[in-house]
Amino acid sequence: xxxxxxxxxxxxxxxxxxxxxxxxxxxxxxxxxxxxxxxxxxxxxxxxxxxxxxxxxxxxxxxxxxxxxxxxxxxxxxxxxxxxxxxxxxxxxxxxxxxxxxxxxxxxx
Amino acid sequence: xxxxxxxxxxxxxxxxxxxxxxxxxxxxxxxxxxxxxxxxxxxxxxxxxxxxxxxxxxxxxxxxxxxxxxxxxxxxxxxxxxxxxxxxxxxxxxxxxxxxxxxxxxxxxxx
Numbered sequence: 221x222x223x224x225x226x227x228x229x230x231x232x233x234x235x236x237x238x239x240x241x242x243x244x245x246x247x248x249x250x251x252x253x254x255x256x257x258x259x260x261x262x263x264x265x266x267x268x269x270x271x272x273x274x275x276x277x278x279x280x281x282x283x284x285x286x287x288x289x290x291x292x293x294x295x296x297x298x299x300x301x302x303x304x305x306x307x308x309x310x311x312x313x314x315x316x317x318x319x320x321x322x323x324x325x326x327x328x329x
Numbered sequence: 330x331x332x333x334x335x336x337x338x339x340x341x342x343x344x345x346x347x348x349x350x351x352x353x354x355x356x357x358x359x360x361x362x363x364x365x366x367x368x369x370x371x372x373x374x375x376x377x378x379x380x381x382x383x384x385x386x387x388x389x390x391x392x393x394x395x396x397x398x399x400x401x402x403x404x405x406x407x408x409x410x411x412x413x414x415x416x417x418x419x420x421x422x423x424x425x426x427x428x429x430x431x432x433x434x435x436x437x438x439x440x
Contacts, residue, residue, distance in 0.1 A: 253428070262432035263373070263416070276427050310372055317363065318428060320372035 222247065224321035226311050232327045233301050241296040241324045245313030251275075252294040253318060254286060258307040266309075269294055301328045330355050335417050335431035343439050346407050350434045352400045352417030361420040362393055364402050366413040367433065373416055376402075404436075412438045 225244045233239050245252050254266040265278040269288035283299040292313075298305055306328045312318040335352045342348045354362075362379035377384065379391040379400050390403040400417055417431035 255430075263430040265427050265429065268427065278427070317375045317378065320374070322372050 224311055224313050224319055226309075226321035226324050228324060229322070230325045230327070232329065234329050235301055235303060237301050237328075239298045239301060239305075239326055241298075241309050241311075241326070242293065243296070243311030243313075243321055244293045245311075246315075246319060249313035249315060249319075250292050251314050252288055252292065253312040253314070254294070254296050255310045255312065256280075256307045257310060257323075258304070263310065267296070298326070303328050331431075332356060332421070332429045333417055333419050333431040335415075335434050337432055338435040340434065340436045341439055342407055342436065344407060344409060347403065347405045348407055348436065349404075350402045350415055350417075350436075352402075352431055354398050354400070354417075354419045354429075356419070356421050357395075357398060359398075359419045359421050362400050363418040363420075363428075364389075364391055364400075365416040365418055365430075367416055368413050373430075376415070407436075407438050409438050409440060412436055 227242045251270040253268050255263040257263045268276040272288050286296040288294045308323045308325050310323045311321045333354050364376040365373040366376045367373040379393045383392040388405045392401045414433040414435045416433045419429050
């Protein structure tokens, strides 16, 4: 069974640009979670999508947004990138436990 | 006060030793608890769920103390492959899922 997949693996952007990150959950999972892990910090909850709707949101500004598609895959969009947005962005899907994808490492120059 | 607190370590432990980590959480209404491990530059992977009655999986034992609001993880007969960062994770809201992660405890097993 395929796990959670994310693309791209690495993404390099400059300040002010927009980034789009993608995630496909494990087959049969309808919930997708997004987390940010900045260097030296713990995982910070960003967004939770379930059945195509945003269910919960962490303490991040509105320039962090996303959506979930009918096939339960998800996109995370980060607008007006700032240097401190550089981090590993992890997507997870769940049945009981959450299973994580390998992450997208976003670097903002 | 952080919602989930862990000693960041690092813990440097000789191979074969027993090591224990504790984690405290602030919200007494927390519903479910987990330990994840994260290897360097990799994604977190579930190590074990933590139940009120305590649970054991091979060399690993996890316990939950709701009264004191802490979770523990015990690793016996530690192996080199146990070197990783161990993340304490708490689900605050049943039905409104939002896992809250501790910042992790870094463990290095020394040969």
